[in-house]
Amino acid sequence: MSQAPASSLALRLHLWRRAVLAVDRQDSIPIPDGDGPLVHIHMSEKTEHPPAIQQLVAAMLARNPDLRFLVTGGAIPMDAFPDPSVVVTLPVPRDPATVRQMVQALAPRILMILGDQLPAALIAGVTEAGIPVILAEARLVAYTRRSSWRGAINRGLISRISRILVPDQSAAGAAMQLGAAPAQIETTGPIVETIPPLPANEAERRALAQILRARHIWLAAAPTMPEVTAVLLAHQSTLHHNHRALLIIAGLPPELVPEVQKECERLGLASILRTEDHDPEDDDHVLIAEDSYEMGLWYRLAPVCFMGGTLMRGEGLEPRHPFEPAALGSAIIHGPIPGPHAAEWNQLGSAEAARLIADQDALTKAVDDLTAPDQAATLARNAWAISTGGAAVLRTIADRVLNRMEGKA
Structure with missing residues (x-):
């Protein structure tokens, strides 16, 4: 059996198991204010040093001030968003039905995953709904050491991601080991906090x-x-x-x-x-x-x-x-x-x-x-x-996300 069908089968079986074990869906999903396009940000729950999310959000809002946001995964400080009324925070959906419910209620235009995590139900569910996925600040090295079964699931997920923005060549190599095509990968440099120079007289x-x-x-x-x-x-x-x-x-x-x-x-x-x-x-x-x-x-x-x-x-x-x-x-x-x-x-x-x-x-x-x-x-x-260099990296990631959302790349 070739690698592609094997990874597809492994992912389908994994999602079927998730569906069988699913808990009840949420009774209702809050809707953020406004009518601008909604960006779904999933922050990896595994990261030790979260990226400079506040500055990344600012870079996206500088280009489109009407954006709204859905946040799942690791904790993101609410002061990262100038207007909390345009932000909804939800638990990570871990089964296909919950993802479908979320997509139907909020209609996100794009999913941006920050950090080293490949949430299977979320990636599969949004891509089945025709929503593009961008993976940013992902090193992925740990994923290349997984068992053959888990590795097959990860390859199935990687194949569904529109663009993988990696911080360095080591991460690019890990993405290719997981089956990403070179055209999917772009080395942007790492997301680092930027601070203005201290003043002086x-x-x-x-x-x-x-x-x-x-x-x-x-x-x-x-x-x-x-x-x-x-x-x-x-x-x-x-x-x-x-x-x-x-x-x-x-x-x-x-x-x-x-x-x-x-x-x-x-x-x-x-x-x-x-x-x-x-x-x-x-x-x-x-x-x-x-x-x-x-x-x-x-x-x-x-x-x-x-x-x-x-x-x-x-x-x-x-x-x-x-x-x-x-x-x-x-x-x-x-x-x-x-x-x-x-x-x-x-x-x-x-x-x-x-x-x-x-x-x-x-x-x-x-x-x-x-x-x-x-x-x-x-x-x-x-x-x-x-x-x-952090400011340029943030602008690049914001541009790639919004270009993809707008159908420009």
Whole structure:
């Protein structure tokens, strides 16, 4: 038996079993306000790091403000939608009859599945109703390791999907292993959160850049107290071969500032406070910028940045978002603690866009290595591409979904 009939048979038997085991259908299905076309978004229930759904919805609404939405699957925050009245959230339909009921009540124009999930009844039901399906941000690697029976079901599902938008070539290869034709697949890049560059006073930046010209500057952003000691020791090492180097420590709880000053004194480093409104002089080693309001200024001035809260746990402020320095051209050093930004650190790491360190010695070496402008520039370029590329990916996915819905592709 050829692979195609086998996958079709496996899928039919799977759906028959689902129909036999089906629970009662919903008594009624709420209808969202408005009369614009309805996009069904199914968020994978398996994803550890949900994609930037709010920005993807915004990209679709920018093109068609009249869209309405049906949401199933993993939790999507309702603030992702500017107008909650045009959104309906339903449990995942897991049998053919429930899918038919949903389609008849809501008449979705397209189904977009986000992430690594192939909901069998949903895909089969909407395609039987003539509704196109787009799979986005799907890596699919786990599906290629399934048993022959489950694999046959998955191949049957893949054959029904109109377009598969994958984040990288590894995911494209997995899709082809499941039987997708090359024409079905498009590599868009991963969906990553995009954040606007932090603001800065341009006059102040120009003035400080003039004062600090020809000095090597690096930044420790929101370090914990144990990390403060680590960055000061790394700075000591840097001063041995670059005696005019300046370390900026920014983003500290007020109660830690006196401790940081004492630690500088203990290590023989001359420090000044930003709040004293003195410009750094040649014999100043450390500038302590207590609050976080000028972080955009420091990212712009420092070609190298250590991201606090990623190497050593301790008292300090919340870790900063890694795309903040990335978007402003600062080469990033970070430790193995991802905190709330694991997805972003993974993206930067896979693109060789950040320097991962494990301990104090590695921090010292990284700071020394990145005094070389070419090394810092390469890291910063890669990070900038990741941090700013997310917007283009979101627009591409939104365009593919709406073009297919409108019958243009």
